[in-house]
Amino acid sequence: MTRLQDTAHAKINLYLHVTGRRPDGYHLLDSLAVFAGAADTISVGEKCDRFSLSIQGRFGKGLEADDSNLVLKAARALQAKSGSHDAYRLTLKKDLPVASGIGGGSADAACTLRILSGVWNATESDLCALAEPLGADVPVCVRQQATRMEGIGEILTPAPEMPNGGILLINPGVGVSTPDIFRSFAAMGGIVQRTKPVLPSQWSSMRDLVDLLRQTANDLQAPAIAHAPIISDVLTAIQSQSDCLLSRMSGSGATCFGLFPTPQKAHEAEEALTQTATRLGWWTWSGPFHQNSPVGTP
Numbered sequence: 001m002t003r004l005q006d007t008a009h010a011k012i013n014l015y016l017h018v019t020g021r022r023p024d025g026y027h028l029l030d031s032l033a034v035f036a037g038a039a040d041t042i043s044v045g046e047k048c049d050r051f052s053l054s055i056q057g058r059f060g061k062g063l064e065a066d067d068s069n070l071v072l073k074a075a076r077a078l079q080a081k082s083g084s085h086d087a088y089r090l091t092l093k094k095d096l097p098v099a100s101g102i103g104g105g106s107a108d109a110a111c112t113l114r115i116l117s118g119v120w121n122a123t124e125s126d127l128c129a130l131a132e133p134l135g136a137d138v139p140v141c142v143r144q145q146a147t148r149m150e151g152i153g154e155i156l157t158p159a160p161e162m163p164n165g166g167i168l169l170i171n172p173g174v175g176v177s178t179p180d181i182f183r184s185f186a187a188m189g190g191i192v193q194r195t196k197p198v199l200p201s202q203w204s205s206m207r208d209l210v211d212l213l214r215q216t217a218n219d220l221q222a223p224a225i226a227h228a229p230i231i232s233d234v235l236t237a238i239q240s241q242s243d244c245l246l247s248r249m250s251g252s253g254a255t256c257f258g259l260f261p262t263p264q265k266a267h268e269a270e271e272a273l274t275q276t277a278t279r280l281g282w283w284t285w286s287g288p289f290h291q292n293s294p295v296g297t298p
């Protein structure tokens with residue numbers, strides 16, 4: 001069965017170690033990426049001569065529906081691969097903040113590939129080959145499952161499924177440019193030698209996961225704070241909530257996350273921060289992790 005609507009979930013880097021640099025300037029990473037329930041939605045409408053995109057949702061304004069949009073780039077890449085001349089009207093409901101370290105654009109691109117793979121019978125390996133040139137975060141977003149990312153993001157190893165904990169996301173409304181943060185990372189001293197984390201075959205509890213995460217870091221957090229000091233305030237606000245097990249920034253920022261023993265505890269923390277968030281214009285989301293069905297299932 002073809003899924004003509006699908007959700008593009010927020011990617012969260014629970015840890016992110018920069019381990020090296022390629023001759024082309026891209027950074028080698030070791031990161032544990034998981035997915036939150038928060039998502040954009042993409043729908044495929046009627047067939048037409050050329051792909052078109054309409055954008056709705058809280059963060060739709062300010063995002064161009066032109067050729068630079070990763071949804072259209074992904075659709076055209078798969079159309080070319082399939083050799084089809086068919087095109088469709090696409091709609092993106094943009095509920096995730098843009099340029100915020102949770103891979104919204106990458107998740108949209110991967111989601112577009114997944115939906116259209118149903119239309120053109122593309123295989124998962126076709127999707128992976130198309131994903132890589134669209135962006136370093138696109139391959140991991142194809143499956144939307146807990147994954148260890150290495151290389152520049154193209155070497156993917158399945159990671160243990162997340163325990164039934166809760167996650168709180170907060171974005172302070174400051175867009176952060178990924179290339180700028182990698183540049184500042186280099187300028188601020190660059191690579192720190194770290195012990196490579198050993199992931200278990202499964203997590204016995206959120207505490208088990210958090211114990212390991214405490215021995216890790218997001219190496220892009222300090223450079224991102226140098227660009228946007230408000231990130232420190234967000235981390236403090238999350239960490240000061242009762243039952244918060246860990247707070248950290250995701251990706252190149254500025255979105256930060258807090259881990260909680262249950263989704264309910266994450267909701268309670270979000271509620272406690274409502275007044276602050278409303279006053280400062282922060283975007284917040286709380287709930288469970290996304291546990292996905294494999295590509296190709298309805």
Ligand SMILES: C[C@](O)(CO)[C@H](O)COP(=O)(O)OP(=O)(O)OC[C@H]1O[C@@H](n2ccc(N)nc2=O)[C@H](O)[C@@H]1O
Nearest residue numbers: 013025026027106135136137138152178179182251252
């Ligand atoms: C920081 C992460 O979000 C962690 O998951 C990703 O590595 C970034 O993935 P992304 O936004 O899809 O990145 P891309 O759009 O491919 O690259 C944007 C820019 O970020 C820098 N970049 C990105 C990924 C990477 N492994 N090394 C880099 O140095 C490069 O300057 C690149 O030109």
Ligand SMILES: Nc1ncnc2c1ncn2[C@@H]1O[C@H](COP(=O)(O)OP(=O)(O)OP(=O)(O)O)[C@@H](O)[C@H]1O
Nearest residue numbers: 069070098099100101102103104105106108137251
């Ligand atoms: N569908 C899309 N949604 C969001 N951004 C898009 C999209 N298409 C193109 N872009 C462009 O991609 C850039 C990065 O956006 P995105 O929201 O993916 O950043 P991010 O969350 O920081 O990603 P990452 O965590 O992968 O670094 C934006 O500056 C935006 O102009």
